[in-house]
Amino acid sequence: MAIAAVSMLLATAACSSGSDAASTKTTTSTSSGTDATTTTTAAAASATCDTALATFRDVTSANADLPAPQLSATCTDGKVTVQTNAIPDYTYVATTPGTLTEHDATFSFPVEPTVATTPGEVPRVGPIGVAVDGVPIFGPTEATGGDVTSLNDALMSGLVCADDACREALQLTSSWQLTDESLFASDTWAAHSYVEGSGDLDQCNGRVDDDGQYRYYTTTSFPYYLGCYRGDLLDDSGAGGPGGGMGPPPGA
Numbered sequence: 001m002a003i004a005a006v007s008m009l010l011a012t013a014a015c016s017s018g019s020d021a022a023s024t025k026t027t028t029s030t031s032s033g034t035d036a037t038t039t040t041t042a043a044a045a046s047a048t049c050d051t052a053l054a055t056f057r058d059v060t061s062a063n064a065d066l067p068a069p070q071l072s073a074t075c076t077d078g079k080v081t082v083q084t085n086a087i088p089d090y091t092y093v094a095t096t097p098g099t100l101t102e103h104d105a106t107f108s109f110p111v112e113p114t115v116a117t118t119p120g121e122v123p124r125v126g127p128i129g130v131a132v133d134g135v136p137i138f139g140p141t142e143a144t145g146g147d148v149t150s151l152n153d154a155l156m157s158g159l160v161c162a163d164d165a166c167r168e169a170l171q172l173t174s175s176w177q178l179t180d181e182s183l184f185a186s187d188t189w190a191a192h193s194y195v196e197g198s199g200d201l202d203q204c205n206g207r208v209d210d211d212g213q214y215r216y217y218t219t220t221s222f223p224y225y226l227g228c229y230r231g232d233l234l235d236d237s238g239a240g241g242p243g244g245g246m247g248p249p250p251g252a
Contacts, residue, residue, distance in 0.1 A: 049075035049110050056082070057133045066092060067102040071134035075111060079234070082107045084134030085231070102104035105136055113214075113231045119204055120229035123240030128226055132240075140188055140223040147188035147222065155203035160209075160217075171206075174219040175199035176227055192222045204228040 031132045052075055059069040069087040073080060078177050107130045125143060127136035142148050145193060162168040176192045176199075178184065183191035193205045199219075201207050205227045206216040216226055233239065 005222070025150070044052075049078075049080075052080050052111050053242050055132055057089065059133055062088070063092050064089050066100065069134060078111045080109055080111055082130050082134065084130065086134065086136055088135050089133045105130070105238060106236075108234050108236045110231075110234065115230060116232045120231075120233050122228055126240040128239055134252055137225060139225065145187045145189075146185040147191070148224070150185035150188075172201055172217050172219060173199035174205055174221050174223065174227070175203065176205075176222050178222065188222060194227065202227075202230075202231045206230060 010021055053073050053238055056071060056073045059071045061068045065089050067085065069089045070083075070085040072083045075081075083104070083106050086105050087100075087102055094100065105127065107127075122139050124139070124141050124145060126138070128139045129137040138148075140148060142150075159169040159171060162170045175195055175197065177195045178191060179193045180191045196203075201217060201219070204216065205219060205223055205225065206214055208214050216230075229239075240245060
C-alpha cells in the first residue's frame with residue numbers, strides 16, 4: 001500500500017505561506033459506534049488545503065472496550081495540523097504485551113513538500129508519522145533499539161500494480177540489507193546498511209512513481225516503513241518522543 005505525502009507525517013517544510021485562510025475537519029465517534037458526527041468548515045481555503053484534509057478519514061468506533069476515536073485536522077497558512085487520541089477506528093487485535101491506551105498526539109506537515117538537501121533521520125522510538133485515521137505509525141525499532149520483528153512475526157507489505165489495468169501486483173523490496181545479524185535484536189540500525197540498487201526503493205524506503213508523486217512504501221524487511229524522511233521536517237512535526245533519539249545518518 002502506498003503512503004502518499006498527506007497520509008503520513010512525511011515532513012517536508014518550506015511550503016507556500018498562502019493567506020490566513022483556514023480549513024478544519026473534525027470527526028468524533030461515540031463508544032458504541034453510532035451517532036458519529038462530522039463537521040467540516042472552510043473559509044476561503046485553498047484547494048490544496050481542502051485536498052489534504054479530505055485525505056483523513058471520518059473515524060467511527062469499532063471497539064466497544066476502547067475509548068471512542070477522535071481525529072481533527074486543520075490547515076492554516078499551508079501547514080496541516082493533525083490532532084488525535086490515537087485510538088484506532090478498526091477492530092483492534094492485541095499482538096504485543098503493551099496495553100492500548102488513549103493519549104493526545106499532535107502532528108504537523110506542510111501541504112506543499114520540499115525535498116530536503118539531506119534526508120532527515122527517523123526517530124528510534126516514538127511515532128514517525130500518522131495514518132489517515134489518526135493512528136500513530138512507529139518505526140523499525142522497539143524500546144531497546146532492537147528490531148521490532150525480533151519480538152513478534154508481524155510483517156507488512158507494499159504492493160503496486162504491475163500494469164496499467166492492475167491485473168497483477170508486485171511486492172516492492174527495500175534496499176536496506178542485514179549486514180550484521182548479531183546486532184539485529186539489540187541495534188537494528190547498526191545491523192543494516194543501505195545498499196543502493198539492491199532493491200526497488202531508495203534509502204527512505206520510497207520512490208518517485210510514474211505520475212511524478214514520491215511515495216513511501218511498506219516492505220517485509222527493514223526498515224518496514226521509512227528509512228529516512230525525504231523532505232524537510234517541521235519544527236513541530238510531532239515525530240519521535242521524550243528521550244527518543246534518532247537513527248544514524250541515511251546511508252550509514
